[in-house]
Amino acid sequence: MSDEPENPDPAENPDQGPSEEALKAEEERQRREEERLKKEEEIKKVEEALKGALSGLSKTNDGTAFAFVRLNLAEKELEQLHGTLDHLVHVRYIDLSGNALTSAGCLGKLPSVAWLNLSKNQLPSLAEFEQGFESVQNLNLSGNKLKELPALALPALRRLSLTENEIRSAEGFKGHPGLELLELRKNQLRKCKGLGAMPALKELYLGENEISDLRGLEDLPRLERLHVRANKLKGFLSPFPHLPALQHLNLRENQLEALDSLAVLRVASVNLQGNPFNEELGEAARKEVILRFPAFRRVNKADVTREEREEWIREWKEKEAERERERLEKEEEERKAREEAEAAGAPPEDACLTSHSRNVSILLQGYLDRATQQAMPRPRPATPAWLRALVRPRDPYSGKVLEQQRVYDRQSRRASIITGLPVAHAETIKKYPRLSL
Known part of the structure; x- marks a missing residue:
């Protein structure tokens, strides 16, 4: 057996390095120290940016004192706020655009903020906005890294801008009771599902997405302006959404090939520039739209x-x-x-008599073929002039006048007279009561 201990002490054996646990603990300590130093540096940067950032001296909400109500921290290279703004309880307008913020949840605690600009940051989601921010009315989140549009509480919200994000779906949104303006331009939306149930919405901007139809725009009774510029609309694949208050529709730079797709529109102003039919008709496109749809009062940004x-x-x-x-x-x-052809080539009466059966048989076969191919009855074709001459033909052998067959068309409720039919053809008429000459 060896005389060496099983767990030698590093202090007794200086040639042996620290254990793995000790290395991990040291790495954790260094990481925490770096985070602490970084946090202190970021807090110092925010405090430095706050100098001179406040303006707009005004009365407080309760009217008992005066305070600054505007805060401008745009383009200050801020990454985190770390609660440094919690004491600004009277601020109503905050501009934090053009920074590198990845979180803004601490702003939800401020009770007076009505206007909040967080555009051109690095916010990855809207999860932080599902609670708090109870007084925010105007929220700008354009130019961030948002992937989807979830349900938002924000009871005071009136205007929401989500332009230039990476939103692919709005199915989880489920509408908003007080929202009046919604901007979703320059995203990756393919459907409008989830963008309904907004009874107060007046303006909706969906330009520069990948939308191919407008299904999902439901329960928008006050919507007045709808922008779907630069999408993939080829025609309204379903009936146009019921938008009773719609006045302006921007369909510019889509893929509409025919003017017939506009027949469902009931708007006063429409923009159709950049569609295929515009290129086909050229300068006459606007004139054609105005003539075909007299309800339009403004076409392609110009009053009629x-x-x-x-x-x-x-x-x-x-x-x-x-x-x-x-x-x-x-x-x-x-x-x-x-008339000239009939006068020159009309057959004599005897010739008509001898070829009567063959002519009637040919006509009957043609009418039978049409009757079997058409689901709905069509207007009866005009009887040729030479056949009208055979009103009372005689039998070529006996010289007797052939009987007339009266046929009743049940569909059109019209009676027709067929004369001189052999027995076989008369039976055919009885079998097909709708057939008439």
Whole structure:
């Protein structure tokens, strides 16, 4: 057996290094010391930035004293606040934009803040805003690192800006009872689900996303302005949302190819620039929109004047009259050509009698084919002139006048007379009571 102890003491054996536990403890101590020093440095930076940052001397909310109500700490390279602003209980306007903040939960304790600007920071989520911030009415969180839009309490909130984030879904939002303006431009939204149930909302900005339809915009009775510029709308895939108060709709730079998709709109102002049909029609696009949709009072950022509309309507009526004149001339030429052809090539009465059965059989077969292919009845085609001459044909052998068959069309409630049918064709008529010549 060896005489050496099982657990030698490092102090008795200086050649052996510290244990693993001792190394971890030392690393933890150094980390905490670094965090403490960093915190002290950040607190000192905030305190230094506070010098001269307060302004706007005004009465306090209770009216018993005066205090500064504005705080401007924009672009001060702040990373953490560490509760250094907790004593500013009378401040109402705070600007912390252009910093590197990753947390702002401590601001939720301030009882008087109504306007809060945290744009262009590094906030990763909105979890801190699910409680507190009870007096905030205007909240700007543009240019952060937000991934989704959850439900927000914020009972006093009226305006919320979330532009230039990375939000892909708003399904968890579930609306807000007092919100009047919501900005979600330059995100990654593909659907509008979750953006309903906002009875006070007046303006909604969804430009520069990846939205392909507007389903989900429900229960927005006071919405007046809707911006969906630079999305992927090809047409309204479902009926247009019921937005009774909507006045302005921005559809610029989408993928609308036909004006027919605008028939569902009931707005006074619309912007359609940058869509495919605009490129196809060129300068006449605006004129075409105004003529087809007279309810629009403002198109592509320009008011529609009374003189402009009347001039274009006059031009349109002239073009329509010209088209109608050309159509009538063409029909008259075709009518004359048919009459000349009938006068020159009409078959004699005897020839008509000998070929009667064959002609009627051909016509019946054509009508039967159409009857089996069409689900709904269509207007009866005109009877040719040569067939109208066979009102009372005679049998070529006996010379007797053939009987007439009266056929009743149940669908159109119209009776037709078919004359000179052989027995087989008469049975066919009885089998298909809707068929008539």
